[in-house]
Amino acid sequence: MSTIADLRLPAADTALAIAFERAPAATFELESSVSKTRPSLWADGVDRETADAAFAADPSVEAAELLVETDSRLLYDVTFSERSGTDRLWDDLLADGGSLLEARATDGWWQVTVRYRDRDALCDAYDQLVERGVNADLRRVTDVTDVDDHETRLTPEQQEALEAALEYGYFEIPRSISMEELAAELGISHQALSERFRRAYETLVDAELQPAGEESRLD
Structure with missing residues (x-):
């Protein structure tokens, strides 16, 4: 049996808080690491100029390189600042073999869905987030038979x-x-x-x- 958890994390405790202030209508979705070393984010509901300015103003973002531009959204290769602790966030969130199923950020909040081997692994990951001062809101837990x-x-x-x-x-x-x-x-x-x-x-x-x-x- 494994466990699927839906969590809500504030951008203020994680990443992109300032980006949302500059682009409040934007939605960011973790897509993949095209470079294999940096996460990639799809940006919806925002034009390129506004997205560029939002990333540039956000202290949690060290660099954001536009990779793909479509009529409706933009794909950025993002380097998060070391002081933002974003890498550690993912380490804590995916502790003990967790698998990220989805991560979307909108209205200043990250919505993430993670699969854990069991509830104990989920509890360990949740406790680590809380110990780091992340105001994690556990919205739903589902045991998978x-x-x-x-x-x-x-x-x-x-x-x-x-x-x-x-x-x-x-x-x-x-x-x-x-x-x-x-x-x-x-x-x-x-x-x-x-x-x-x-x-x-x-x-x-x-x-x-x-x-x-x-x-x-x-x-």
Whole structure:
């Protein structure tokens, strides 16, 4: 059995607090480490000039290099400042083998979904965050039973995407493959893969893994 946790972390305690002050409508999403040494962030709801200025003004960001610009969003390769403690944040959050499933930041808050081997590992990671002074809000905890115990509700396409993500190291930190590269491996578009992930996460947490009418939280 493993455990999936949804946590809410304030940017003021982690990273990009000033960036949100400069670009309040922006949404940042952790995508991958294209350079294999730095995280990459998608920026939505903000133009390039505003995003550049927001990153430049934020003391938690040492450098932000634009990699991809589309009609709707921007992909940056980001180097966080050592004094921001962002690397340690991920070390604490993913302590003892945790796997990051999703990380999005909007309205000054990070929303992260992490898979742990069990509740003890989640408790250890949560305690480390609190000891560092991070005001972590544990929103939901779901215990994942073995797939052999029940029939999965994932579509074949969603299961294929998740299995490929695990195989190619998409859930590792830093990630071994970007979403664009993984989409190419599957022969689908980036948008299609992103939609498969979102629907698969929703199915796993809300439909298959969460008992009807119940929400599980730490004791």
